[in-house]
Amino acid sequence: MDFQIKQATEILSQTPATIESLLGNLSDEWIFASNDENSWSSFDVIGHFIHGEETDWIPRAGIILAQSENLMFEPFDRFAQLEKSDNKTLSELLETFADLRQKNIETLKSWNLTEEQLNLKGIHPELGEVTLEQLLATWVVHDLTHIRQIVTILAKQYAENVGAWSAYLSILQ
Amino acid sequence: MDFQIKQATEILSQTPATIESLLGNLSDEWIFASNDENSWSSFDVIGHFIHGEETDWIPRAGIILAQSENLMFEPFDRFAQLEKSDNKTLSELLETFADLRQKNIETLKSWNLTEEQLNLKGIHPELGEVTLEQLLATWVVHDLTHIRQIVTILAKQYAENVGAWSAYLSILQ
Secondary structure (H helix, E strand, O other): OOOOHHHHHHHHHHHHHHHHHHHOOOOHHHHOOOOOOOOOOHHHHHHHHHHHHHHOHHHHHHHHHHOOOOOEOOOOOOOOHHHHOOOOOHHHHHHHHHHHHHHHHHHHHHOOOOHHHHOOEEEEOOOEEEEHHHHHHHHHHHHHHHHHHHHHHHHHOOOOOOHHHHHHOHHHO | OOOOHHHHHHHHHHHHHHHHHHHOOOOHHHHOOOOOOOOOOHHHHHHHHHHHHHHOHHHHHHHHHHOOOOOEOOOOOOOOHHHHOOOOOHHHHHHHHHHHHHHHHHHHHHOOOOHHHHOOEEEEOOOEEEEHHHHHHHHHHHHHHHHHHHHHHHHHOOOOOOHHHHHHOHHHO
16 A cells, blocks of 8 residues: 555544543453553553654654754653553543644644655664654554554453354454 | 453443444545455455344354253354445444444343353354353454454555564564
């Protein structure tokens, strides 16, 4: 599929409402469930989304667009949210994520990016040279990855409850 | 996690809205995308959800609860929706699914199932003896499986667009 800002934005726009729909009315037992003590709960994933809005996607796009001397991105702390989400409720986190995402999409749209700008490059601290288009496509896939993570965590809570059907349910493997 | 009707119903209740949020505002290029010509699009998945509401979960629960002479379920046709969704729009399918699901949840609640009833058994044509509780838990996991399938199909459309980030995105593998 060719990358188009309009289509990418369709996915980016739906994510906060999808997460809200998926988790907004669930018991705490679902929200705070994780597959083991070292892995994230659905609650933790929302914190990760928030941290990405604050420090990853749009700030990195800004670095690429500026084309200043230093094209290197700040490393992304994938565990930063675990502390920052302390003492927050699920609905506070969902609201913060939705607000930040909306502002970031407005910023993205306001740039009216050209094909030439989408080909501009930045430097990822581990992956090396990447383009703005690749960054934006990754933002989209990252959203979908973490929706997938949430539904997988939820499903696994019933791994023992489905009995023989387990054989048909690859999400449980 | 112990199986509880209330918690299972929380997940079953959110699915139509989650699918609507995920797909309702996407271009046809996303909706009809599939990973190859033999695999389902997101559009096809909604038809599969509808067919399950009509012929699988509640009808099978009814067979178990009736405890009549024939405890064997009808085999479930996993491809039935491909014809039935012809000439339907996405929003028609989403509405049909939401209506059927709501009615089925009302039926489920109206049964006020006891622990004893949850332990009643039916016979799956391939898997053999299964309990009502296992059927209901599988309904929940089946929902999550197909949300997962949809986000995976969507993500894979950008497999070539993310460049070096592909290494970090297990959803693309």
